[in-house]
Amino acid sequence: MKIGLVGLPGSGKSTVFGALTGLVVETGFGGRKDKANLGSVKVPDVRVDALAKLYDPKKTTYAEIIFTDLAAGTGEGLDRGVLNSMRNLDALCQVVRAFPDTAGAAGDPLREITELELETILADIEIIEQRVARLRKDRSDPRELKLLERLQGELEAERSLRRVELSDAEHHLIAGYAFLTLKPLLLVLNVPEDDVGKDVPGDVVAAAKERGLGLVVLSAQVEMDIAQLDEADQQEFVASLGLEEPAKNRFVRAAFDLIQLITMLTSGPDECRAWPLARGTPAPKAAGKIHSDIERGFIRAEVISWQDLVEFGSEAKCRDAGKLRVEGKDYIIQDGDVVNFRFNV
Ligand SMILES: Nc1nc2c(ncn2[C@@H]2O[C@H](COP(=O)(O)OP(=O)(O)OP(=O)(O)O)[C@@H](O)[C@H]2O)c(=O)[nH]1
Ligand SMILES: [Mg+2]
Structure with missing residues (x-):
């Protein structure tokens, strides 16, 4: 990242x-x-x-x-x-x-904020204008054209694209343009x-x-x-x-x-570690961040929230207190999960 x-x-x-x-x-x-x-x-x-x-x-x-x-x-x-x-x-x-x-000379924060905003808006307009002209000419993608025209209107009104509401599908459609005002x-x-x-x-x-x-x-x-x-x-x-x-x-x-990442944690006498993950990452894929063998041989994930682990003091005590969850391959890792993967080698 x-x-x-x-x-x-x-x-x-x-x-x-x-x-x-x-x-x-x-x-x-x-x-x-x-x-x-x-x-x-x-x-x-x-x-x-x-x-x-x-x-x-x-x-x-x-x-x-x-x-x-x-x-x-x-x-x-x-x-x-x-x-x-x-x-x-x-x-x-x-x-x-x-x-x-x-x-x-004193700083002028508002001028700097507006200036960068304007420069990035202009850079995005330039990209959109070229693309819109092309789409109008060859009529290849009316859905994209309509969306880009809408975005162009926003930019011309000096509004950054991050202020525009977009559906996931719309985000996907324009991801390739790497618009600056969307970052x-x-x-x-x-x-x-x-x-x-x-x-x-x-x-x-x-x-x-x-x-x-x-x-x-x-x-x-x-x-x-x-x-x-x-x-x-x-x-x-x-x-x-x-x-x-x-x-x-x-x-x-x-x-x-x-950058909207969450953190999975692993802990033990060898290493305590934070693993940044995209939101919505399923357990086997998260395991793959540690090692591809763990993803391939994934059996289950044993999950404890970090607060519970710190409060109860050990994995065994969490297990006794019913604070250790056993999760399968569809489990979505949550921010702050301490995870121990079980896997076949
Ligand atoms: N007094 C004061 N001076 C600062 C501060 N931050 C940066 N400076 C000074 O301001 C000048 C510019 O800082 P830089 O960090 O080089 O700024 P920059 O944004 O990297 O500059 P460019 O790469 O030329 O765009 C330097 O002389 C810094 O020592 C601060 O917090 N207080
Ligand atoms: Mg510099």
Whole structure:
């Protein structure tokens, strides 16, 4: 799963990326314009923490997201190349500048939010126009034509496609176009260091709400400083800012939620682990994520909810208390299920 950090030049994308991944990347307007940064980030998960506490396993494995910090392009706004790279991503996080730039100019979050929205709307219109012209000419697919005309109307009224209600069949019909305004989007308001923990400006909250977008507030600079400390110092520093945890954790969890995955858990003395799954994944297919042999030889899944396992303290105690369910091949894995697969070899 790949999530892109997008936004206007200088909004703080590379700084956020550095804070997320702990990688040192070039920041500032002088940075390289032709190369995207890629890095994987662990998704913090209290469920995995709780299981690891219980089992003290040799290895603890969290879900991961690949973040990419897109090259800024050369112009003032977003260039073609940047918009095109955005099409290959599963979701977008827009970094919005609310801190004063090096020249001292205050941020203008609303302008940045609207500008990216408009640029992506225009890019989608361009794709739709070409396709509509073709469909009108060869009359090959009236159903698709009708849908695209409807979407074109929405875009021309400056509405993102994620605000349009679409059936599953309609989503399926247009999936191949990778419309930018249909991709899940999270706003990341990058505030000045002194504003950490303060109230978020009401107009930004309203803009996010109006568009149905998530909003995370952080200071990329502060998060970068935190990321560069070792773990013990990190906690102290975070506490001194009056925070419970780095904003980075909130951000990564929100980004993970954006791609609408659920988490299956496995636990034992060797490893406690989170497995990201698409909603609606049946047990054998989930088993296949662990190993294709387990999917092939699938007999049953023994399932305990993570809360029960933590509360009762062991699989055996859960079994005695009737908290362990035995599920067959049609079972759909639920978020937070701790699963032990039984299989033939
Ligand atoms: N004070 C302050 N400065 C920041 C913050 N985040 C980024 N900056 C500075 O703003 C400038 C631009 O940050 P970058 O992270 O390079 O922004 P970018 O979006 O990657 O920029 P391009 O790749 O050129 O589009 C750099 O000089 C950063 O040090 C912040 O939270 N506070
Ligand atoms: Mg950059």
